[in-house]
Amino acid sequence: MSSIITNSKVEIDAAGLPYRELNQQIRSAVSIGAKHITLRNVAGQRYIGTNLYEAADRKALDELEIEILGTPGNDLGMFLDGPSITVYGNVMDGTGNTMNAGRIVVHGRAGDITGFSARGGEIFIRDDAGYRTGIHMKEFGSMRPIVVIGGTTQDFLGEYMAGGLIIILGLTLKPGELHYFSHVGTGMHGGAILVRGGLADYQLGNGVGVVNLEEKDRDSLLKYVELYGTYFGVDVAQVNVDQFVKLAPLSKRPYKQLYAY
Amino acid sequence: MNAPRNNSRNAIQAPQRKASDFRIRSNRLAEFSVERDYDKCIKCEVCIRQCSFDVHYYEEEEDLIKHRSEDCVGCQRCAVLCPTDALTIRPNPAQYRAHGSWSSEHVKDINLQAETGGVVLTGAGNDKPMPVYWDKLLINASQVTNPSIDPLREPMELRTFLGAKPDGVEIENGKLVTSMPPQVQIETPILFSAISYGAISYNVQKALAEAAVELGTLFNTGEGGLHPDFYKYRDHAIVQVASGRFGVHPDYLNAARIVEIKIGQGAKPGIGGHLAGEKVSESVSITRMIPAGTDAISPAPQHDIYSIEDLRMLVYAIKEATNYRVPVSVKIAAVHNAAAIASGIVRAGADVIAIDGFRGGTGAAPKVIRDNVGLPIEFALASVDKRLRDEGIRNRVTLIAGGGIRSAGDVVKAIALGADAVYIGTAALIAVGCTLCQKCYSGKCNWGIATQDPYLAKRVNPDIARKRLVNLVKGWSHEIKEMLGGMGINSIESLRGSRSQLRGIGLTTEELNVLGVAPAGN
Ligand code: SF4
Ligand code: SF4
Numbered sequence: 011m012s013s014i015i016t017n018s019k020v021e022i023d024a025a026g027l028p029y030r031e032l033n034q035q036i037r038s039a040v041s042i043g044a045k046h047i048t049l050r051n052v053a054g055q056r057y058i059g060t061n062l063y064e065a066a067d068r069k070a071l072d073e074l075e076i077e078i079l080g081t082p083g084n085d086l087g088m089f090l091d092g093p094s095i096t097v098y099g100n101v102m103d104g105t106g107n108t109m110n111a112g113r114i115v116v117h118g119r120a121g122d123i124t125g126f127s128a129r130g131g132e133i134f135i136r137d138d139a140g141y142r143t144g145i146h147m148k149e150f151g152s153m154r155p156i157v158v159i160g161g162t163t164q165d166f167l168g169e170y171m172a173g174g175l176i177i178i179l180g181l182t183l184k185p186g187e188l189h190y191f192s193h194v195g196t197g198m199h200g201g202a203i204l205v206r207g208g209l210a211d212y213q214l215g216n217g218v219g220v221v222n223l224e225e226k227d228r229d230s231l232l233k234y235v236e237l238y239g240t241y242f243g244v245d246v247a248q249v250n251v252d253q254f255v256k257l258a259p260l261s262k263r264p265y266k267q268l269y270a271y
Numbered sequence: 272m273n274a275p276r277n278n279s280r281n282a283i284q285a286p287q288r289k290a291s292d293f294r295i296r297s298n299r300l301a302e303f304s305v306e307r308d309y310d311k312c313i314k315c316e317v318c319i320r321q322c323s324f325d326v327h328y329y330e331e332e333e334d335l336i337k338h339r340s341e342d343c344v345g346c347q348r349c350a351v352l353c354p355t356d357a358l359t360i361r362p363n364p365a366q367y368r369a370h371g372s373w374s375s376e377h378v379k380d381i382n383l384q385a386e387t388g389g390v391v392l393t394g395a396g397n398d399k400p401m402p403v404y405w406d407k408l409l410i411n412a413s414q415v416t417n418p419s420i421d422p423l424r425e426p427m428e429l430r431t432f433l434g435a436k437p438d439g440v441e442i443e444n445g446k447l448v449t450s451m452p453p454q455v456q457i458e459t460p461i462l463f464s465a466i467s468y469g470a471i472s473y474n475v476q477k478a479l480a481e482a483a484v485e486l487g488t489l490f491n492t493g494e495g496g497l498h499p500d501f502y503k504y505r506d507h508a509i510v511q512v513a514s515g516r517f518g519v520h521p522d523y524l525n526a527a528r529i530v531e532i533k534i535g536q537g538a539k540p541g542i543g544g545h546l547a548g549e550k551v552s553e554s555v556s557i558t559r560m561i562p563a564g565t566d567a568i569s570p571a572p573q574h575d576i577y578s579i580e581d582l583r584m585l586v587y588a589i590k591e592a593t594n595y596r597v598p599v600s601v602k603i604a605a606v607h608n609a610a611a612i613a614s615g616i617v618r619a620g621a622d623v624i625a626i627d628g629f630r631g632g633t634g635a636a637p638k639v640i641r642d643n644v645g646l647p648i649e650f651a652l653a654s655v656d657k658r659l660r661d662e663g664i665r666n667r668v669t670l671i672a673g674g675g676i677r678s679a680g681d682v683v684k685a686i687a688l689g690a691d692a693v694y695i696g697t698a699a700l701i702a703v704g705c706t707l708c709q710k711c712y713s714g715k716c717n718w719g720i721a722t723q724d725p726y727l728a729k730r731v732n733p734d735i736a737r738k739r740l741v742n743l744v745k746g747w748s749h750e751i752k753e754m755l756g757g758m759g760i761n762s763i764e765s766l767r768g769s770r771s772q773l774r775g776i777g778l779t780t781e782e783l784n785v786l787g788v789a790p791a792g793n
Binding site for chain 2: 033056060061063085089091104108129145148149150153169170173263269270
């Protein structure tokens with residue numbers, strides 16, 4: 011096993027390891043008490059963080075930190091339930107897919123369907139993200155997923171969104187440039203998207219509208235923009251709560267009128 | 272006689288209408304005619320309390336129980352429960368002028384859409400008189416040369432193992448050395464198909480789960496999650512991962528014997544679903560993990576699956592999440608190119624493929640889809656089985672056929688056509704009381720099945736329902752044994768894909784070719 015263990019810190023060299031083996035090594039490390047795992051030379055291995063379920067108890071998983079150097083493959087942190095993952099590099103598709111709890115921080119950009127169907131947890135992407143970001147996110151009870159994107163995303167942002175919060179900072183846009191996405195929030199029936207940066211009417215999907223920020227949105231912005239600055243060491247002084255617009259569903263039942271009774 | 276009024280209807284007030292309440296609200300002809308024999312009616316008001324469609328009402332001025340036929344859905348609940356047999360519910364004898372092309376159904380649906388501008392919804396399975404190929408297949412029996420076997424005297428094996436089988440096995444010193452993919456043992460090749468809590472009531476899902484435990488088979492949560500109370504049935508659960516990902520989390524995946532990725536459903540191939548907010552009760556909300564009262568929207572595709580490669584990604588995500596302990600099933604609707612799709616699904620790493628024919632049931636589907644899209648399960652099953660054999664990969668999956676399995680005869684025919692096991696959904700609900708009124712989408716099921724209304728849902732006693740389900744599957748299992756014995760074989764294994772045990776009757780050469788069976792008499 012190509013890992014080095016020193017007082018609950020573990021390093022694994024992922025070079026050449028198939029994902030199944032890499033994930034098995036991560037599980038073994040967690041099961042012997044690792045609290046901080048560094049994965050080096052990660053190159054496309056999928057499902058990192060997906061199954062740590064039986065390796066440790068709830069509390070240990072909540073405290074677990076995984077640091078990834080390189081480019082993890084698709085479905086990073088799929089079904090993630092507690093741990094924090096930090097990636098120094100870009101991520102591919104399906105980051106945080108159907109995630110329940112935990113945190114994923116990406117020092118780079120993300121591929122498609124980031125945060126797809128997430129029910130809880132936090133995802134921070136420093137730069138841009140691909141298509142269908144935050145699609146069908148939901149929330150339940152105290153579980154509320156948060157996706158923060160530093161730049162912009164491609165189309166269908168927040169499609170079918172049923173809950174949670176997406177914050178788009180627009181930091182990668184040039185002055186006066188519009189966001190890249192259109193059809194934002196098509197079929198959206200819950201949650202909110204807070205957008206900073208150029209946005210035209212035609213970019214909004216069916217069933218979503220611009221509404222005023224509420225106090226709780228301002229609180230969320232203050233909190234998550236500051237976290238974004240801290241995680242990525244970026245100066246966020248230029249980001250002001252008043253620069254955001256809030257996109258919210260016009261109806262909780264977008265398809266109510268669709269059927270003949 | 273003056274019976275007490277409104278005494279036992281807890282949540283809902285029995286409607287009291289005056290004759291003047293009548294209004295013409297539609298120019299649709301009533302589908303059913305309610306006939307009340309006033310000589311027999313004792314005004315007990317059972318029908319008023321039983322009918323969730325508010326067909327019956329007490330008319331004070333005349334002191335009579337009356338009814339509005341136009342609201343009747345023909346579920347027969349009132350007729351069955353009327354203590355004096357005073358009610359007859361029958362198709363409305365008044366019909367539009369007969370027309371070979373424009374059926375009454377067409378005329379009524381056009382009117383409904385002209386009034387509402389909406390999509391016509393329906394429930395249960397396709398009710399059109401499409402050919403049922405089970406009925407055109409005949410099963411063989413042995414005479415003289417290969418003696419038949421009496422299952423009452425000799426052991427007869429129905430035990431079935433679900434999961435991928437290796438290409439070959441190696442045995443050393445009497446021990447199996449080949450590492451086997453995960454297998455799930457069931458005692459009869461009949462499983463309860465996916466029906467979500469939300470589509471059906473708590474009591475009915477509970478009954479299905481408990482019947483599965485008693486029978487040594489599996490029930491399927493559908494895409495609505497697993498209620499916390501039902502985790503105790505985990506050894507008999509198939510859990511679904513569908514486009515809405517409702518209630519999907521690591522505990523849920525690991526609570527299952529099989530995880531099933533739902534791509535399609537026979538009653539509505541190619542489309543998603545919307546569970547209306549009214550049906551998302553507090554308890555359904557806990558199970559689906561969405562707030563109570565919100566619509567549960569299942570998009571048409573799973574948005575992380577746009578290709579076979581993507582499907583492989585989800586299959587392996589689930590295998591990772593369950594530590595490769597659990598077979599992963601992929602359920603598809605029977606569609607024209609099912610065989611090629613199934614071949615892709617095997618290569619995507621699925622251990623089980625469930626194929627759902629176009630007569631499969633549903634809690635809600637657009638009628639135009641239910642009645643026009645898809646393929647009979649018989650064709651889909653036969654072509655998938657053949658394709659996988661031709662490609663030499665049939666052993667790598669278990670095939671489960673569903674969507675219109677009505678009897679033990681259908682089960683035997685399905686297995687001879689290539690299925691390893693069958694899913695039953697509609698048959699199970701009929702056992703619990705469903706009368707196929709097709710109003711499941713309304714949430715007002717008078718039989719307490721497809722409803723979240725506590726007043727209606729308590730009509731199903733889960734213990735009685737469990738017993739009825741167990742009886743049904745036991746009865747069918749015994750019939751299967753009788754048929755196997757009749758063919759001179761003593762194990763369901765020997766019947767699998769044995770199309771030589773079938774003959775087609777009244778089928779064209781093309782149909783016989785697709786089914787891979789010889790004509791009767793041949
Ligand atoms: S809907 Fe059912 S209970 Fe109501 S009148 Fe018709 S048959 Fe009777
Ligand atoms: S489940 Fe209920 S509503 Fe649906 S067809 Fe059966 S009796 Fe009718």
